[in-house]
Amino acid sequence: MEYSTIIAVDAMGGDLAPVEMVKGAVDALNDRKDIQVRLFGDKEKIEAELAKYTYNADQVVITHTTEEISCDESPAVAIKKKKDSSLVVALKAVKDGECDAIVSAGSSGAILVGGQVIVGKCKGIKRAPLAPLVPTEKGVSLLIDCGANVDARPEHLLQFAQMGSVYMEHIVGIQDPKVAIVNIGAEEAKGNALVKETYPLLKACPNIHFIGSIEARDIPKGGADVIVTEAFVGNVILKLEEGLASTLLSVVKQGMMATTRGKIGGLLVKPALKEALKMFDTAEYGGAPLLGLKGLVVKIHGSSTSKEMHNAILQCVSFKEARINERIMEYLAPAKEV
């Protein structure tokens, strides 16, 4: 059978691998009968997990690998040395066109380095940004770049804005997505050297809907659909959101548990709270794609469960169906002349 999308899954990457990775893959297969998943990792362990579920065996291929990359080792060295690691072999399958995409919950550094080194950037792409969806009051925004390549130049940020616009329009379904650059004030004259140089490029770019600067306080309010920033700042934003949300909730919980009255009230508000906070659960939004590569590389959180893997695989299918890479190429064509 011809499959619409073939997704490589790094079955050994992540805190809960291979258990949750295999479960997530099976869940995705049972959702979509037209896709195939290739599981890379320890064959015996993977088969033991697969044996727990009912699924169409034709949709699964296992590729046995003998090594694993841990989060403690140098990404660049690991990618080079561990040639039989689940991640490296899976990335090669994407590079060779055997798979359309790869999802991994393994070492972030190794995924970012491996994506660029093994899969490789599309022609004309200067940098491959990591672009997670972040929850907001209004839905989600794409935060681009949160990756490992810091000290970006203005022309990189311009491409991020374009790639991010394509993604938000065709994967998330936002018409004419609003693009803003992270800044420390709303005025055009504000900012550091990078922002001041990037601002006019974004303003002059014909195929994005640039709305100007966004201050960090307006990001959770959903002030723009595509939030452009260089990787250091993007990473700080992403991790602070995670950290602050968990700290605030633990403080609220402690406050409620401190009194009997609070405990009773806490039980009553629990379902409502849970529903409200679901919107801040990043697991709902699949993984973070590394954009601009010859195939799709999706990074999910190290602590991901089957739910994240499941959603990320479906995200890969949408990516292929929406021809994101082809669209990015079309989008960037006029910009090259700038």
Next chain:
Amino acid sequence: MEYSTIIAVDAMGGDLAPVEMVKGAVDALNDRKDIQVRLFGDKEKIEAELAKYTYNADQVVITHTTEEISCDESPAVAIKKKKDSSLVVALKAVKDGECDAIVSAGSSGAILVGGQVIVGKCKGIKRAPLAPLVPTEKGVSLLIDCGANVDARPEHLLQFAQMGSVYMEHIVGIQDPKVAIVNIGAEEAKGNALVKETYPLLKACPNIHFIGSIEARDIPKGGADVIVTEAFVGNVILKLEEGLASTLLSVVKQGMMATTRGKIGGLLVKPALKEALKMFDTAEYGGAPLLGLKGLVVKIHGSSTSKEMHNAILQCVSFKEARINERIMEYLAPAKEV
């Protein structure tokens, strides 16, 4: 009478000026009989406010000014042109040694520019950072720099670490405060060019307790006492904390109000919630000092009430009593040889 500390108050700066500014000043005077407050602004309006309260008239001096600086005008131009604005005249009083400190809720840009241009930096200080206290699970941390001077150099960050350590030890009372640099990973090799160059300087500095990198997710957890970063990133962290806290709380509230059960529970948890969230109320922690100037300049939020003004004035008294500027000078002396 000889006053222990004389504080200039910009009575016209802030959304709620002069009402809340004058009230905050009176509250501080009634706390401390050994201080004097000089109120700068429209004499008639200030007197009308003062008439509402009981206080020792000797402790108050009014200096009439005829202009005000708004948040919409260019800070540099406003500071230069509006020579009879409450902010400029008050800053000059600090420069001339008539006052020890100034508190203003006015235009942030004008306070930052005016502080550096009018009051002036202490000898040897390369940059004056804005250093607000940010709430954490464990108490507060000093986030230094959140100011307007972006694109800092490594030697600036080193001084920030030293000044921040003095402040946390002598104003907040933390013995041997832990200093960390904001980074996108915990390893020494990670980071952008600025962080990589600053790291070894901090590591080699003998008079700070440097613990290495801090990822943004650990800032709300209280991972370090002095959080060193350049102003662009610091500003993003500060504003994202404000924005995310308010968004999360509004989402939680909406969730509770959506059902009858949630509404009843909400009423029950309210006091506990309020108590728990008090720790995230920045008004509790006074204002943000601009460190390294010849006098103390304290910026409070534009929407500040009398509570912020009151706390900020008391903070100025502590600053003077603890001889922070003298201590900073002693601290920096060995570093100059580095």
